Amino acid sequence: MARLRNDRHLSMSDLLTDISTGAVDTVIVAFTDMQGRLQGKRLHGRYFADHVVEHGTEGCNYLLAVDVDMNTVGGYAMSSWERGYGDMEFVLDDRTIRRLTHLPATAMVQCDLAWPSADEADRQPVLQSPRTILQLQLDRIAERGWTALAGTELEFIAFEDTYEDAWRSGYRDLTPVNAYNIDYSILGTTRVEGLLRAIRNHMYDAGLDVESAKGECNPGQHEIGFLYADALTTADNHVVYKNAAKEIAAQQGRSITFMAKYNQREGSSCHIHLSLRDEDGSLLFWEGAGSSGARTELYDHFIAGVLATMAEFTLLYAPNVNSYKRFADGSFAPTTIAWGEDNRTCAVRLVGHGHGARMENRVPGADVNPYLALAAMIAGGLHGIDEALPLPDPLAGNAYTSGLAKVPGTLLAARDLFAASEVARKAFGDEVVDHYANMADVELAAYDATVTDWELRRGFERM
Structure with missing residues (x-):
């Protein structure tokens, strides 16, 4: 189990308990894009607990290859029409689970990004992800x-x-x-x-x-x-x-x-x-x-x-x-x-x-x-x-x-x-x-x- 950053963060067990009691019904799964913005999905709490915790979730790799207006643009080796705009895996970081009290019954988990792989041991990070760039340093x-x-x-x-x-x-x-x-x-x-x-x-x-x-x-x-x-x-x-x-x-x-x-x-x-x-x-x-x-x-x-x-x-x-x-x-x-x-x-x-x-x-x-x-x-x-x-x-x-x-x-x-x-x-x-x-x-x-x-x-x- 990931070590909590402080006592106001939630463990995954805490979050799942909150979902089961109805204290949390929405989980935001988010990563940081090139422009420093949070991007991701709002998941129903029950779906998050039953499926995402074990099997994960994905998002299009164009999210690291667009401009501020979310237009697809050329010149990116990792993402293009020629490559088919495939997916990236959202890798949940349990240390980042937090309640967002300005939103009703909502929690957030921040993520790293990885290339999809059938074998988790072979999963490779998306090197262009800002969080990965910092982590490598x-x-x-x-x-x-x-x-x-x-x-x-x-x-x-x-x-x-x-x-x-x-x-x-x-x-x-x-x-x-x-x-x-x-x-x-x-x-x-x-x-x-x-x-x-x-x-x-x-x-x-x-x-x-x-x-x-x-x-x-x-x-x-x-x-x-x-x-x-x-x-x-x-x-x-x-x-x-x-x-x-x-x-x-x-x-x-x-x-x-x-x-x-x-x-x-x-x-x-x-x-x-x-x-x-x-x-x-x-x-x-x-x-x-x-x-x-x-x-x-x-x-x-x-x-x-x-x-x-x-x-x-x-x-x-x-x-x-x-x-x-x-x-x-x-x-x-x-x-x-x-x-x-x-x-x-x-x-x-x-x-x-x-x-x-x-x-x-x-x-x-x-x-x-x-x-x-x-x-x-x-x-x-x-x-x-x-x-x-x-x-x-x-x-x-x-x-x-x-x-x-x-x-x-x-x-x-x-x-x-x-x-x-x-x-x-x-x-x-x-x-x-x-x-x-x-x-x-x-x-x-x-x-x-x-x-x-x-x-x-x-x-x-x-x-």
Whole structure:
């Protein structure tokens, strides 16, 4: 029996008992797709208990080969018309079973993906699955007797408009839940506490360890924080929270966006904190007692590797055209590949000491796929350790005006660097690199074919 992540998660036995008593009548079986979205099925509880627990369930492999609009697109080796769009198996992960208390009598199980096989022992993972990509990097550090701890800080903008009204308006002229900058404002967050409280409490019920909620700079912008955990748990919780927050907002007649850059003001970030521990929980990034101690050589090499691969791995931190519009000087979104001690102008910020010593990657936006970003950070860090890369001097002052190398400024630039990266191909494999390079190609082709509002305003009459 899988070990429960905490006492708010359910064992499979607990879930089956709840189904038998009628406490649960619906089980969501879900995996995370390339875009970081939960995809899957709602199963009747009795069917889940009688058939799926023992025999499993499947879904079309096109779910890892479509664009945001769910269009089938070309260029993917694993899924195409020529290959017949077959199935993938949903492999239940018993550690992830949780109640979703914002939905009646509903539980969720998150899944890995595998290629169908008559013999379970021969079942092969779908390498392009984001959860598998992260798990394989975690396996690499586990071989060294290490584990990764991580936390994601995910911002969003909430609106008084329903999703249906937002769609009909073309997502223009929406009313944010706050009319002005409410960064750290208690008054400002009280105005929308009905939404924030519902999200916090339902997520606690779902097994997430909630820390806090705070206002942010852009009107209607907020952040709800959760306690760090092992990297896989953090990624699993991240996608559950992101999906549930939208559902809870919709139940209140509101809407939430996790776009990296919704408008001309501050974008929404997803700062990712990461540290390594030994298998017995002892520190790997720090030696000595607390603030009187110092970073370890291993920590320095890890940070050096993250910096050295930052440009080549940016595609996994910033996966959409819109992601790059967040990178603006003086915006608290990084543009410079540099590190600093508690310096929020840098791409990598080192914070804490002792057990709190960790790196913060400030490049990802709220649209990031957490599995891919964490996998990239670990792969980059291991590259730095294996190559004993030296850590450059920390940047003191304003990274925006430092003249150092920049984060790629467009999806095309990031795509080309990722596709050509020998480090990426060694860490992730050709199948993964080619798959996600094609994802970028699909998005770029769609964007290039779109006539934007900007073009209409400038060109309709005056050109």
